[in-house]
Amino acid sequence: FWRKRNLYKLASRIIANSESAKLDAINAFGISSAKIKVIPNAVKDPRLKANTIQNKLVYVGRLHSVKGIKVLIKALAIVKESFPEILLEVIGGEGEKGIMLEMLKLQDELNLEKNIRFVGNKSIYYVLQAFSKAYCSIVPSLYEAFGYVVIESFSVRTPVIGSNTTGIAEIIEDEVNGLLFEPGNYEELASKLLKLIDKPELRDKLAEQAYYIFLEKYELNKVVDN
DSSP: OHHHHHHHHHOSOEEESSHHHHHHHHHHHOOOGGGEEEOOOOBOOOOOOOOOOTTEEEEESOBOGGGTHHHHHHHHHHHHHHOTTOEEEEEOOBOSTTHHHHHHHHHHHTTOTTTEEEEEOOOHHHHHHHHHHSSEEEEOOSOOSSOHHHHHHHTTTOOEEEESSHHHHHHOOBTTTEEEEOTTOHHHHHHHHHHHHHOHHHHHHHHHHHHHHIIIIIBHHHHHHO
16 A cells, blocks of 8 residues: 555656546545546447347456346346346356356356356457347446446447446446446346336437447547547
């Protein structure tokens, strides 16, 4: 802590990747806000567009409790009652010891063996392809400094349902380019999923707005120019 604090005091400029990260630096280390500049993470426009698979949902991220993956699985069980063919593709490796066994146990307890596909770590090309085919992606993290997978999903015109926390809520505007739910509330997440599935016209509207916001704020060349 003290080593970081002294280094930050010596720095003439500090770059944060989100407003929430800036606030963390101010509150934790007592840094003056005047010398912190927010420059968001960015990705190149992949110019990728695929046919949407209506029953496909995607999660991308480490399998870790802080990522809210258990919340998503519990929500999926509720969604399945109305949409038995729903399919969640989980992309990402184990980031917490023993969590994969916990996921498989929860999957079995909720009778979701046919509704979840764990595929492990994949290339960025695979991830973008998966996003582009998905009806929507879900980012259920309990905390996130910056929702990197949110802008990746936006870049291929796929709306995101994310938890209303820190860096994620800075990117997603509820009912404008995605939907937000309270962190950890799997029932509310299920409700948001059902709403989006029931209203494909809302999904399409959010998708186009998500891509527009991506181009305006998070496309690599635009961020570099800014």
